[in-house]
Amino acid sequence: MKLTLLVKLAPDKQQHKLLKRTMERFNEACNDIADVAHQNKLANKWALHKLVYYRIREQYGLSAQMTVRAISKVVEAYKRDKSIKPRFRPHGAMVYDKRILSWKGLEYASILTLEGRIRVPIRIGEYQKARMDRLRGQADLILRDGVFYIAATIEVPEATPLDPVGTLGVDLGLKYLAYDSDGESYSGAKIDEVREKNAKLRAALQGCGSRSAKRHLRKLSGKESRFHRDVNHAISKGLVTKAKDTRRRIALEDLGGIRRGVTVRRSQRSRLNSWGFYQLRQFVEYKALLNGVQVVAVPPRGTSHICPVCGINERANRPNRDSFRCIGCGYAGPADYVAAINIAARADVNRPIVSGSFFEHAVPPQGQSLPLKG
Ligand SMILES: [Zn+2]
Known part of the structure; x- marks a missing residue:
């Protein structure tokens, strides 16, 4: 590779x-x-x-x-x-x-x-x-x-693939750049903060219009994308290390299916247009390859609506963008976390969808950001 x-x-x-x-x-x-x-x-x-x-x-x-x-x-x-x-x-x-x-x-x-x-x-x-x-x-x-x-x-030589004993499901998004099926989230808050700060600077520079302002603008966008890349490196490393240490494969949504016109949930549409989203995915894939961690892509349909406990598949399970509450059994949690659980379950052919170990974190741990440079 x-x-x-x-x-x-x-x-x-x-x-x-x-x-x-x-x-x-x-x-x-x-x-x-x-x-x-x-x-x-x-x-x-x-x-x-x-x-x-x-x-x-x-x-x-x-x-x-x-x-x-x-x-x-x-x-x-x-x-x-x-x-x-x-x-x-x-x-x-x-x-x-x-x-x-x-x-x-x-x-x-x-x-x-x-x-x-x-x-x-x-x-x-x-x-x-x-x-x-x-x-x-x-x-x-x-x-x-x-x-x-x-x-x-x-x-660089690719590592010999490890024989996985389970699956770490990963939902990639914008609010949380990633949420895994263990309930760990990787926040995009720091990126938003930098972007907001830069947006103000950018507005000021654009109003100026001089040559040096243009140069500054170019520099600024370079800095911003480098920062975003550092964040993506940190997140992908975290995910791959966790999967490797626990001998699990990583499951992601199949973007090919999404591109082929499969119905996409609304919250996904904007994130699919973001280069950072593709970059994070790429980083996960190549780091996995280097570490012998298998990556599987699962069909994305319904991952955000299906209740992982009772299996009811209803739009109404999502009262709003960020949360999930099953209308059948009442199981509730952050929407991205539930999506990650469903993604893992879909990849995990050897395990029934209803499986005890997924629910050890019925209340997922507080979302945490990775420590970041700068
Ligand atoms: Zn349910």
């Missing part, structure tokens, strides 16, 4: 300038090559190479391998849609490979620039440290909010 490892660079002022100039020159060259590709309708690497290689090297002062990378980058972009000429931003990602980028232990990266190789200190955490030995092949140099990173693709 392929993952992207983000390694932060800590260049000194001189190195920072040089990296930036190299990146800008690389992207200028890409735009030049794109002109030629588009004019000649050429999406073939070798044909394009013949046409531009020597001139590009000469004109932009790029090394042989940088030129090769620039040509590939253009070809990849142009292939995707030949009707448009690809454009490259001055600080768009610059592609590196092992001939022009290497790692010096856990302290430095050796990176080729317009003025030869430089040794740039790197800043990595425990997560990256444990995986640095897998770094090889292609990597992108990227500039984000004035900070350089290397985004490298690594190949």
Whole structure:
């Protein structure tokens, strides 16, 4: 399985300038090559190479391998849609490979620039440290909010699937980003708080309309999505760890069914349009794969209306969006929790829907948020 490892660079002022100039020159060259590709309708690497290689090297002062990378980058972009000429931003990602980028232990990266190789200190955490030995092949140099990173693709082995002895049902939503069938909830309150704060700032900036305001706006949305991603990482890690430690599979609603036009409950419609929702799901899926935890998708129909105790399936079981109260037996609880129980039960073919162990938390524990950075 392929993952992207983000390694932060800590260049000194001189190195920072040089990296930036190299990146800008690389992207200028890409735009030049794109002109030629588009004019000649050429999406073939070798044909394009013949046409531009020597001139590009000469004109932009790029090394042989940088030129090769620039040509590939253009070809990849142009292939995707030949009707448009690809454009490259001055600080768009610059592609590196092992001939022009290497790692010096856990302290430095050796990176080729317009003025030869430089040794740039790197800043990595425990997560990256444990995986640095897998770094090889292609990597992108990227500039984000004035900070350089290397985004490298690594190949990580998938764990041998564990033989599950039960199911952890997970309902993904917006109010609670996730609610599991053990009654644990992962709140989106912190995200809403950040979003609200940013919305005010954004309104002020939009009223301003200047160039620097626009730049700030872009930065702001980047920060917000990175924060949301951190939250999604924390939640998915929590869910997968719990499932692994208790030897359970994870059950989620089958989104394929939802997309195919199966009736969707109203509260789901807005969340299905949220990228954060898909991201959380993706994170759960890949972390599960890495940890040998099985993930099953169950049909979503009725998961929010069926009473997990007596099985009555009635819309009236949901007096409002957030709560469930069975009109038959009176069983009550937060709607998302009940959905999670139903999702688990649906995946758990070996267990009857009415099963004692699901109701140990008839009154679910107080919703708790994960501790979050920032
Ligand atoms: Zn009931």
